[in-house]
Amino acid sequence: MINQNSDIILSVSDLHATVDGTEILKGLNLEVKAGEIHAIMGLNGSGKSTFSKVLAGHPDYTVTAGEIVFKGQNILELEPHERATSGIFLAFQYPLEIPGVSNRDFLRVAFNAHRKARGEDEIDVFDFDDLIEAKLDVVKMDAAFLDRSVNEGFSGGEKKRNEILQMALLEPILAILDETDSGLDIDALRTVAGGVNQLSTTDNAVVLITHYQRLLDYIVPDYVHVMADGRIITTGDKALAQELESRGYEWVLEDHRAGVTA
Amino acid sequence: MANSVSEVSTMAATDPREVYLQGLVQTVKAAVPEDLALSNLRSRTELLLKEQTFPSPRQEDWRFTDLSALLAIAFTSPGATSGATTVAEADIADLRLPETTGAQLVVVNGRFSAELSQVEGLPPGAIAGSLRTLATQLDPDQLADRLAQASGGHDVFTALNTVGFGDAVVVWLPRNSVVETPLQIIYVSQPEAHPLIVQPRCLVVAESGSALTLIEDFWGEASDTHFTNAVTELWLDANAQITHSRIQHEGAGTFQIAKTVVTQARDSQYLGTAVDFGAKLARHNWEIYQTGEQTTTKLYGLGAIAANQHSDTHSLVALSHPHGVVEQEHKAIVDGKAHSVFNGRMAVAQKAQHTSASQLNRNLLLSDQARVDTKPQLEIVADNVKCAHGATVSQLQSDEIFYLQSRGISAPQAQRLLIYAFAMEILDRIPLATLRSRLAQTIAQWA
Incomplete structure (x- = not known):
């Protein structure tokens, strides 16, 4: 929901980033306010996933210029776990399997890390169990999943639901969903989207990175951005996504080239 | 016979490893008490040793585990007559597991300690204690059929133990005896003024239909140079079950060479977990021999070593009957300059049709200087079998x-x-x- 008076949560300006010496982000600008839902679309290789990883602080990426200001603080010097505890959450495109760590323990350790960062006491196993079981409803997940190893043997849909469960638990201020919809069947997509909608409030914000307009039928974005060559080249509302769906990306890219050369 | 023995020893005198081995044989023989002469068994085994040498890395079986450091050390046996070394209850109190109360056997430097042991938790008919005092309760013929009779008894360190063990723990379960209290054997390495070689020996016979949970705990605290050469023989008769946990946390100066040999009759189930944390150098030979069909064998291993530690597990599962099931997973965590070795051999003979076997070895390297050598060794002659194996060596994934x-x-x-x-x-x-x-x-x- 757009409200011009809302606080700016995220402000990215002229962001350049490289991986293995290759520049992927080439001057990206984005501003996200509280209550807003942004969708970032674009072809493969446009830099969408790189952007999400740079926000979360993935060590393989080097920021060479620009800044990322989150809640008024430049976060480029923060470790990934510090970004997380300050309120940034990345839902992974390919959530990792962690054999031997139960989902329940993983969630508790993560939750307590957040509490510790806020100067609060860690909560014990029993209180945590009550808390997490209440959250399961958000993604319609069976409690049995809590006692399995993190994501091990989970189907694609179960892994994505598990990401949203983590989001429900950690209550981020900025959630970045990196192709959370890719590869999901329609039921799983509805469940995941329903979870995100439930968690979306006027105090937080969501950035959806997606290939497909279909997700945006279930999570309605306030802004749709198109990325190409490491930059956001155009921004519109949800109608832009529908246009991309019917006409493809070529016209946006051509308009952009024309604009650049004009 | 006497002539040929002396000839062999004369020839042996030229090779330092052979000389050293024969010296060790004499050393360990000093540990044999008069009431445990076992002359036939020991002299037969000593003859086998005359033909052997102290292992060198030139032998395939010892390629990655170099015992040369031992050659410079003159070990002595804990005295057979000068009284057994003791250990204070306070030193081992932490090792006693609450679940095993009433079924704890304590062995100090290879000698059973009646004072520190408890057996009241065992069911009637089950025997557990020192071979030296149990002799009257055991049938000598049955004992002779089992003690040091498992395959692989000619291996140099197994034979050395047989020639010179000063005591043995014997656990004997009669038919259908189900031991509800897990049995814990604590082997304490207690240093003396001179570097010791101690040779714990254990014989477990689980007669048909019996069941036992067994914990073997090898523990030492001292960083003094010490050599433990242990042998445990487990016999599972038809339909018997043993769940076995073997924990090795010897002191930092200890060389431990150990054999666990499991002989499984038909329909028996052996589930073993071996954990290696301690010792300067540890070698565990874990051998399973199948003597009947439809046996189940599960072997799990974990090594966690750092600094200059060396840990080597050589396992052998020899299947010679149909419908055997084997599941093995061995893991190692290796930090510092430590070196972990795994050699997992599975031999599936022609008769072992319908065998289902899997083996997985996973290694986690935590430092650039840590080293892992892993070698799956599948020898499959039978044609209708399922055998899967894999080995990985990796660092923590970023x-x-x-x-x-x-x-x-x-x-x-x-x-x-x-x-x-x-x-x-x-x-x-x-x-x-x-x-x-x-x-x-x-x-x-x-x-």
Whole structure:
């Protein structure tokens, strides 16, 4: 929901980033306010996933210029776990399997890390169990999943639901969903989207990175951005996504080239 | 016969390894008490040793485990007559597991300690204690059929133990005897003024239909030079079950060479978990011989070593009958300049049709200077079998660490969590909650 008076949560300006010496982000600008839902679309290789990883602080990426200001603080010097505890959450495109760590323990350790960062006491196993079981409803997940190893043997849909469960638990201020919809069947997509909608409030914000307009039928974005060559080249509302769906990306890219050369 | 023996010894005098071995033979013989002469068995075995030499890395079986450091050490036996070394109850109190109260056997430097042991938790008919005092309760012929009669008895260190063990723990379960209280054997290495070679020996016979949970705990604290050469023989008769946890946390100066040999009759089930944390150099030969069909064998191993530690597991599963099931998973966590070796041999003979076997060896390297050598060795003659194997050597995955970091967990905490998880997949196989959590604690502190 757009409200011009809302606080700016995220402000990215002229962001350049490289991986293995290759520049992927080439001057990206984005501003996200509280209550807003942004969708970032674009072809493969446009830099969408790189952007999400740079926000979360993935060590393989080097920021060479620009800044990322989150809640008024430049976060480029923060470790990934510090970004997380300050309120940034990345839902992974390919959530990792962690054999031997139960989902329940993983969630508790993560939750307590957040509490510790806020100067609060860690909560014990029993209180945590009550808390997490209440959250399961958000993604319609069976409690049995809590006692399995993190994501091990989970189907694609179960892994994505598990990401949203983590989001429900950690209550981020900025959630970045990196192709959370890719590869999901329609039921799983509805469940995941329903979870995100439930968690979306006027105090937080969501950035959806997606290939497909279909997700945006279930999570309605306030802004749709198109990325190409490491930059956001155009921004519109949800109608832009529908246009991309019917006409493809070529016209946006051509308009952009024309604009650049004009 | 006497002539040929002296000829062999004359020839042996030229090779320092042979000289050293023969010296060790004489040393360990000094540990044999008069009431445990076992002259036939020991002299036969000594003859076998005349034909052997002290292992060198030139032998395939010892390629990655160099025992040369031992050659410079003159070991002595704990005196047979000068009285057994003792250990204070306070020193071992922490090792006693609450679940095993009433079924704890304590062995100090290879000698059974009646004062420190308890057997009142065992069911009637079950025998447990020292071979030296149990002789009257055991049928001599049955004993002779089992003691030192498992395959592989000619291996140099097994034979050395047989020639010179000064005592043996014997556990004998009659038919259908189900031991509800897990039995814990604590082997204490207690240093003396001179470097010791101690030779714990254990014989477990589980007669048909019997069941036992067994914990063997090899423990020492001292960093003094010490040599433990242990042999445990387990016999599972038809339909018997043994769940076995073997924990090795010897002192930092200890060389431990150990053999666990399991002979499985038809329909028997052996589930073994071996944990290696201690010692300067540890070699565990874990051998399973099948003597009947439809046996189940599960072998789980975990090594966690650092600094200059060396840990070597050589396993052998020899299948010679149909419908055997084998599942093996061996893991190692290797830090510092430590060196971990795994050699997993599975021999599936022509008769062992419908065998289902799997073997997995996973290694986690925590430092650039740590080293792992792994070798699966499948020898399959039977044609209708399922045998899968795999080996991995990896470092902690940066993507996994990043995933945990992205949930607010710091990098060091993420590493600890991943190491812990890696280890717990093996430790979770241990049936005793107290032991499991103690080992888990060790890993949590270690990581």
